[in-house]
Amino acid sequence: MENQNISDIIESYLKQILAESQQVEIRRAEIASQFNVVPSQINYVIKTRFTIQDGYVVQSKRGGGGYIRIEKVKLLDNLDFIDSLVAAVGDQISRHDSLSVVRSLFEAGAINRSEANIILAAINKDAINTGDRQVDEQIRAQILISILNHLRYES
């Protein structure tokens, strides 16, 4: 309690609002000024304390009228399962192995058949083909992880 750094204090401030509201929308510069820190510190706080694993989804817009919006989402009860698939995907994944991941999701009931087919269309050879096999495997991994993270919560 005593030795809270400024990031912790900003985190508490935002979570206090989120305790009463489903979401909070801020202007980055305004909050930074309010707590007397540089604007990019707000990004740091969000990146380290409002992740999808914590149950938050963050959206933002630049330019005039820009904002950062943090939304509290309802996490599903398949988190351990998703974690294990994220670990299995890793930094890169072959096409063959990625099929297993999609099949696991389908068999677990996390996605239905047509959702599975869309994911397969997104990661097949037509979709990802840079000419460098390793790059392709990295991109495929990132896409799968992004989708897996999406499947963590109710939307």
Next chain:
Amino acid sequence: MENQNISDIIESYLKQILAESQQVEIRRAEIASQFNVVPSQINYVIKTRFTIQDGYVVQSKRGGGGYIRIEKVKLLDNLDFIDSLVAAVGDQISRHDSLSVVRSLFEAGAINRSEANIILAAINKDAINTGDRQVDEQIRAQILISILNHLRYES
């Protein structure tokens, strides 16, 4: 909630009319004056928020009695709907424009909400981020086209 920019406000105004009417016809200078902006801002709003990917067709006429007419088009009436989206995607596509494509698919009934969200997860910034923007836009285009082709034969 708080600080909407004027472009968003003008967009809302026009879409409110379009919610009750198939089309809206305006005089550029009149709307600009009504919202206290320069006339060219109306062009900006239309160019960024009423594209064909969004499901709108815009016609205009200059000179005396000139107008800008925005018409909401029913995409499903067009049998070449998927073809037109494939053409709109092209060799590369920005994240912003790709959102419009997915929204069009949803509004046309080609995909449901959870399918749309999966596609968005597959093409967002976390998923596709090689460090080279042009490469990212090319990959995003290939993924979208792969999905569009899948949807073509699915339905």
Next chain:
DNA sequence: ATAATATTAGTCAACATTAGTCAAGAACAC
């Protein structure tokens, strides 16, 4: 008819206003 003028909308580039990234250094925990 034709030319001149008036009345609209379109384009484009400069500038303004936001947020994001990244890497260096400081502070902290062990």
Next chain:
DNA sequence: GTGTTCTTGACTAATGTTGACTAATATTAT
């Protein structure tokens, strides 16, 4: 001392706003 976390700011990117200039069309004068 070493490794992690926090803090900072320079640089980048996305989006919005403005106005000078251009283009198209209609109206009026000859």
